[in-house]
Amino acid sequence: MAGISNNDIKKVKALQQKKFRDESGLFIVEGEKMVQEAIASPFDVETVYHKSDIGEEAMKRISALANPSPALAVVRKPSYTYLHxxxxxxxxxxxxxxxxxxxxxxxxxxxxxxxxxxxxxxxxxxxxxxxxxxxxxxxxxxxxxxxxxxxxxxxxxxxxxxxxxxxxxxxxxxxxxxxxxxxxxxxxxxxxxxxxxxxxxxxxxxxxxxxxxxxxxxxxxxxxxxxxxxxxxxxxxxxxxxxxxxxxx
Amino acid sequence: MAGISNNDIKKVKALQQKKFRDESGLFIVEGEKMVQEAIASPFDVETVYHKSDIGEEAMKRISALANPSPALAVVRKPSYTYLHxxxxxxxxxxxxxxxxxxxxxxxxxxxxxxxxxxxxxxxxxxxxxxxxxxxxxxxxxxxxxxxxxxxxxxxxxxxxxxxxxxxxxxxxxxxxxxxxxxxxxxxxxxxxxxxxxxxxxxxxxxxxxxxxxxxxxxxxxxxxxxxxxxxxxxxxxxxxxxxxxxxxx
Incomplete structure (x- = not known):
C-alpha cells in the first residue's frame, strides 16, 4: 500500500492505548522480523505499513518506539485471548x-x-x-x-x-x-x-x-x-x- | 540534616549522569529500605536526605524516580569497582x-x-x-x-x-x-x-x-x-x- 491518511495515522496510534485495542480487537507489531513472523503466523494481519511506502514522518507518528523500525503491522488479537x-x-x-x-x-x-x-x-x-x-x-x-x-x-x-x-x-x-x-x-x-x-x-x-x-x-x-x-x-x-x-x- | 541548598540539589541531581559519578566517585541510592541497607553495608554513606527534613519539593528535584521515595542517600563507590x-x-x-x-x-x-x-x-x-x-x-x-x-x-x-x-x-x-x-x-x-x-x-x-x-x-x-x-x-x-x-x- 502507498501512503497513509491522517485518519489512519490516528487509528493506528490509538492502538497504543488498551481502551482502543479492546474496542477494535487490534494491536500493533513493530520491526521487520516481528512483522514477518506475524505474517507467517496464524494471526490475522490487517495492514502492513512500511517506511518505503508511507515515509519516515508518518512512520514516526504511528510508531510506539523511540526509534521507529521500517515496518509496522496492525494485527487482530486471536480469538483464544479471553477465555470464559x-x-x-x-x-x-x-x-x-x-x-x-x-x-x-x-x-x-x-x-x-x-x-x-x-x-x-x-x-x-x-x-x-x-x-x-x-x-x-x-x-x-x-x-x-x-x-x-x-x-x-x-x-x-x-x-x-x-x-x-x-x-x-x-x-x-x-x-x-x-x-x-x-x-x-x-x-x-x-x-x-x-x-x-x-x-x-x-x-x-x-x-x-x-x-x-x-x-x-x-x-x-x-x-x-x-x-x-x-x-x-x-x-x-x-x-x-x-x-x-x-x-x- | 535539615534543609538542602540549591547548590546541593544541583550536585545530587548531577549524579544521575555517569560523567559526574565518575568525577566525584559518588552515586545515589533511593528508597527507605535501600538507604537502610546502604547504611548497614560496608559502603561509605556521605549524606542521607529525608523528605521530612528537606521537604517534598526538594525531594522531587533530587530524585531520579517518577515517584520519589521519602529517602535518598549519596554513597561513595567502593574501591574495588575498577580493577587494574x-x-x-x-x-x-x-x-x-x-x-x-x-x-x-x-x-x-x-x-x-x-x-x-x-x-x-x-x-x-x-x-x-x-x-x-x-x-x-x-x-x-x-x-x-x-x-x-x-x-x-x-x-x-x-x-x-x-x-x-x-x-x-x-x-x-x-x-x-x-x-x-x-x-x-x-x-x-x-x-x-x-x-x-x-x-x-x-x-x-x-x-x-x-x-x-x-x-x-x-x-x-x-x-x-x-x-x-x-x-x-x-x-x-x-x-x-x-x-x-x-x-x-
Missing part, C-alpha cells in the same frame, strides 16, 4: 505444562515469561484479568515473537487451576516455606497436566491461588542459609522452575 | 564461582543479574568496561540491595578469564553449538575457580571472550528440536545456568 470459565476445561489437556500468571504487572516481565514459555515448550499460559495486557506494545516487543507461538488466555485463574486438579494434575507454586525443588519428586506433565503459578512482583501468589496450589516449592539459595537477597524476580523464578521441570521430563 | 589488570589475580580465589559480563547494556538486565548473583552466592562479578554502569540509578534500584553484597569489578575481562584458567579453573559460556548443560560434567567451584561468561544482549559472547572459554554449554529447549524462540534473555540464561551449577555443588 466454561471454555477452560477443553483447553487443559491431560499431558501439558501450563503457567498461571497471578497478576504480573510489569510489561518486561510478561514479555520475558512468554519467551521462556516459548523456549521450554510450555503448552499455554493462563493469566488473571489484571495481568498486564499482552497486546501492550512494550510486551509485544519484549516477547521477541513468542506472542505468535504461545497461547495466552486471560481467564478465571483459580478455575483454571481447578481444571488441572480435576484432571488429576498438580498445581505448583513457589513460597518461602516451600520444599526444596531439587529434593522433591515432581510431576512433569508426562501424564497428568501440570500448572506452575507465578506470583505478582511485590505481593507474590494471591490467597485465592494459594488455596488451589497442591505443592509448595522453594528455589534454594546458596548457601542454603544465605542471608542475601530476599527474593528472585518473577521472570527469573519462572525460568529456573520451568527449566527444572523440563530437565526432569 | 594486576589486581585480578588476587581477586580470583581457588574456590569461587564468578560471573563475567561481556558488554551487558540493559540496566534492568544488570540489576537482575546482580540479584541472581546474590541469591546464589556468586563470589564476584567481573565486567567489561563497556558494560552498563552499576551506579546508574536504574541499575541501583533494580539490584534491590544486591549492589551492597555482591562485589562487581570493571576490568580487562579476558585477563580475568585467564586468571581463572591459570589457577586450574574452567571458563564456561553458553553457545548455540554448545553441549547440553544437563548432560555434561561441570566443575562447580568446590576446588578450582569457575567463571560463567554472559554475552551481550544482541551480539552474544565476543570473539575475545570466546577465545578464553574452556567449555561451551547449551541450555536445551523443549522439545530438543524446538523451532520456537531463538534465544533466551541474558538474565534468564544467567539464572538457569547459575541455578544448575549451584544444584550440583
Amino acid at each position: 470459565k466454561d471454555e477452560i476445561s477443553a483447553t487443559v489437556r491431560n499431558r501439558g505444562l501450563y503457567l498461571a500468571l497471578d497478576s504480573i504487572r510489569d510489561p518486561g516481565n510478561l514479555g520475558t515469561i512468554l519467551r521462556i514459555a516459548d523456549w521450554f515448550g510450555v503448552d499455554a499460559v493462563f493469566a488473571t484479568n489484571d495481568t498486564v495486557d499482552l497486546f501492550n506494545p512494550k510486551v509485544v516487543q519484549a516477547t521477541m515473537g513468542a506472542i505468535f507461538r504461545i497461547k495466552m488466555h486471560y481467564t478465571d485463574l483459580p478455575a483454571a487451576a481447578e481444571a488441572v486438579l480435576g484432571k488429576g494434575g498438580k498445581v505448583y507454586g513457589t513460597f518461602l516455606d516451600g520444599q526444596d525443588m531439587y529434593k522433591k519428586e515432581l510431576e512433569t506433565g508426562k501424564e497428568s497436566p501440570v500448572m506452575i503459578v507465578i506470583g505478582n512482583e511485590s505481593e507474590g501468589i494471591s490467597k485465592a491461588m494459594e488455596a488451589v496450589v497442591s505443592d509448595r516449592l522453594y528455589i534454594p539459595p546458596h548457601p542454603k542459609d544465605s542471608p542475601g537477597s530476599e527474593s528472585l524476580n518473577a521472570a527469573i523464578a519462572t525460568a529456573i522452575t520451568v527449566a527444572e521441570f523440563r530437565r526432569r521430563f | 589488570k594486576d589486581e585480578i589475580s588476587a581477586t580470583v580465589r581457588n574456590r569461587g564461582l564468578y560471573l563475567a559480563l561481556d558488554s551487558i547494556r540493559d540496566p534492568g538486565n544488570l540489576g537482575t543479574i546482580l540479584r541472581i548473583a546474590d541469591w546464589f552466592g556468586v563470589d564476584a562479578v567481573f565486567a567489561t568496561n563497556d558494560t552498563v554502569d552499576l551506579f546508574n540509578p536504574k541499575v541501583v534500584q533494580a539490584t534491590m540491595g544486591a549492589i551492597f553484597r555482591i562485589k562487581m569489578h570493571y576490568t580487562d575481562l579476558p585477563a580475568a578469564a585467564e586468571a581463572v584458567l591459570g589457577k586450574g579453573g574452567k571458563v564456561y559460556g553458553t553457545f548455540l553449538d554448545g553441549q547440553d548443560m544437563y548432560k555434561k560434567e561441570l566443575e562447580t567451584g568446590k576446588e578450582s575457580p569457575v567463571m560463567i561468561v554472559i554475552g551481550n544482549e544482541s551480539e552474544g559472547i565476543s570473539k575475545a571472550m570466546e577465545a578464553v572459554v574452556s567449555d561451551r554449554l547449551y541450555i536445551p529447549p523443549h522439545p530438543k528440536d524446538s523451532p520456537g524462540s531463538e534465544s533466551l534473555n541474558a538474565a534468564i540464561a544467567t539464572a538457569i545456568t547459575v541455578a544448575e551449577f549451584r544444584r550440583r555443588f
Whole structure:
C-alpha cells in the first residue's frame, strides 16, 4: 500500500492505548522480523505499513518506539485471548505444562515469561484479568515473537487451576516455606497436566491461588542459609522452575 | 540534616549522569529500605536526605524516580569497582564461582543479574568496561540491595578469564553449538575457580571472550528440536545456568 491518511495515522496510534485495542480487537507489531513472523503466523494481519511506502514522518507518528523500525503491522488479537470459565476445561489437556500468571504487572516481565514459555515448550499460559495486557506494545516487543507461538488466555485463574486438579494434575507454586525443588519428586506433565503459578512482583501468589496450589516449592539459595537477597524476580523464578521441570521430563 | 541548598540539589541531581559519578566517585541510592541497607553495608554513606527534613519539593528535584521515595542517600563507590589488570589475580580465589559480563547494556538486565548473583552466592562479578554502569540509578534500584553484597569489578575481562584458567579453573559460556548443560560434567567451584561468561544482549559472547572459554554449554529447549524462540534473555540464561551449577555443588 502507498501512503497513509491522517485518519489512519490516528487509528493506528490509538492502538497504543488498551481502551482502543479492546474496542477494535487490534494491536500493533513493530520491526521487520516481528512483522514477518506475524505474517507467517496464524494471526490475522490487517495492514502492513512500511517506511518505503508511507515515509519516515508518518512512520514516526504511528510508531510506539523511540526509534521507529521500517515496518509496522496492525494485527487482530486471536480469538483464544479471553477465555470464559466454561471454555477452560477443553483447553487443559491431560499431558501439558501450563503457567498461571497471578497478576504480573510489569510489561518486561510478561514479555520475558512468554519467551521462556516459548523456549521450554510450555503448552499455554493462563493469566488473571489484571495481568498486564499482552497486546501492550512494550510486551509485544519484549516477547521477541513468542506472542505468535504461545497461547495466552486471560481467564478465571483459580478455575483454571481447578481444571488441572480435576484432571488429576498438580498445581505448583513457589513460597518461602516451600520444599526444596531439587529434593522433591515432581510431576512433569508426562501424564497428568501440570500448572506452575507465578506470583505478582511485590505481593507474590494471591490467597485465592494459594488455596488451589497442591505443592509448595522453594528455589534454594546458596548457601542454603544465605542471608542475601530476599527474593528472585518473577521472570527469573519462572525460568529456573520451568527449566527444572523440563530437565526432569 | 535539615534543609538542602540549591547548590546541593544541583550536585545530587548531577549524579544521575555517569560523567559526574565518575568525577566525584559518588552515586545515589533511593528508597527507605535501600538507604537502610546502604547504611548497614560496608559502603561509605556521605549524606542521607529525608523528605521530612528537606521537604517534598526538594525531594522531587533530587530524585531520579517518577515517584520519589521519602529517602535518598549519596554513597561513595567502593574501591574495588575498577580493577587494574594486576589486581585480578588476587581477586580470583581457588574456590569461587564468578560471573563475567561481556558488554551487558540493559540496566534492568544488570540489576537482575546482580540479584541472581546474590541469591546464589556468586563470589564476584567481573565486567567489561563497556558494560552498563552499576551506579546508574536504574541499575541501583533494580539490584534491590544486591549492589551492597555482591562485589562487581570493571576490568580487562579476558585477563580475568585467564586468571581463572591459570589457577586450574574452567571458563564456561553458553553457545548455540554448545553441549547440553544437563548432560555434561561441570566443575562447580568446590576446588578450582569457575567463571560463567554472559554475552551481550544482541551480539552474544565476543570473539575475545570466546577465545578464553574452556567449555561451551547449551541450555536445551523443549522439545530438543524446538523451532520456537531463538534465544533466551541474558538474565534468564544467567539464572538457569547459575541455578544448575549451584544444584550440583
